[in-house]
Amino acid sequence: MKLVLQEAKLMRLLVDAMSAVALEVVIEIGENGFRAQARDQGSTWAVDVFIHKDEFSKWDSNETMTFMIDLKDFSDFVKTARANDELAIEYNEKDTLDLTLDSTEITKNLSLRLRDVGDFKFMKITERPFFATIELNSVLFGEAIKAAELGDEHVSMTLSKAKLYFEAQATSRKAEATINFEGNDSVSVIEFQDGEFTGRDGETHPIPDHHTSTYGLKYLKHISKLGKSDSSFKISMSHQNPLRVIIYPKGEETSYVAFAVAPRVRDNE
Known part of the structure; x- marks a missing residue:
């Protein structure tokens, strides 16, 4: 080979x-x-x-x-x-x-x-289904993360049809950033599902009109640093589910970087 x-x-x-x-x-x-x-x-x-x-x-x-x-x-x-x-x-x-x-x-x-691969199995990051997907200028994403960095080491992200909202709150401070979609050429909404879905409990639930999860700041910072002025991030979310960010270095799907970041789960959730 x-x-x-x-x-x-x-x-x-x-x-x-x-x-x-x-x-x-x-x-x-x-x-x-x-x-x-x-x-x-x-x-x-x-x-x-x-x-x-x-x-x-x-x-x-x-x-x-x-x-x-x-x-x-x-x-x-x-x-x-x-x-x-x-x-x-x-x-x-x-x-x-x-x-x-x-x-x-x-x-x-x-x-x-070479090392022993063992029972390693590739995660199907790009094939996982999500309820909402947007494409966003990577520099804009980076600016939002820098703002959230002033708050806490965990960042809550909420994606709706109208905006992507970031919030990081500590005991004595709260940092926020909002990326509005209307009239914003740096953002395009690729998919935003509505209707119903079957949950892990086997019951049918309505798909929420916004999706919120909390992620570690250090992971989001690393991802944001990979952006360039002319590049975009394809961001996918579902409520209380992993965040997926896909980057196409050459602006096409012949090569990609795909991140999956697990949400923070609190004891009372």
Whole structure:
């Protein structure tokens, strides 16, 4: 198995997204492309990255292969990539994953010892259904998180058809930020379901007209830092459910970064 990605900086961006989440990353070389997933031990948050095989200048793989490697080692190496570097990824039968960054001026190599994947199963982050989804300018999201940061280490997010509201409240202070949708070209509502749904209790319930959950500030801060002035975040929520944020680094679905952040559950909930 050998893959060559001409835009090594694309892998660098995706690895940056994973670096704060876990110590290890599981990589799958599949039928459609390169996939990697990392999640913390408590599954409080996870990140899934994907690069379609068409993005690779060389794709020499005829079977699905799965590897686990040290995420920091992988990240540290990829971060040395320069603007014109290409990245080669090759499986070595000595149970290593060999990485090469190559340009006309310099070639760099790193061999990473493979770890036992065990019973790891990929979370289907992008396939999970949600009641509400919007697309939002990433800089606007970042400004809201900076405002919420003045309040508390946990941020309540409420998504309705009209706005996305952030609130972080501590004993002596409360910080708020509201992103209004009307007349705002930086936001588009992709989906907002109404009607009914079947709950975990087996009963039928009305879909609420707004969705509220509380998330750890540090996770939202990390996600917000990945945004650029011309990029957008695809944000999905359901009441008291995980938050999903999908980023398309190239503005198209040939590659993506998808985060899932579990909500904070209080004792009285």
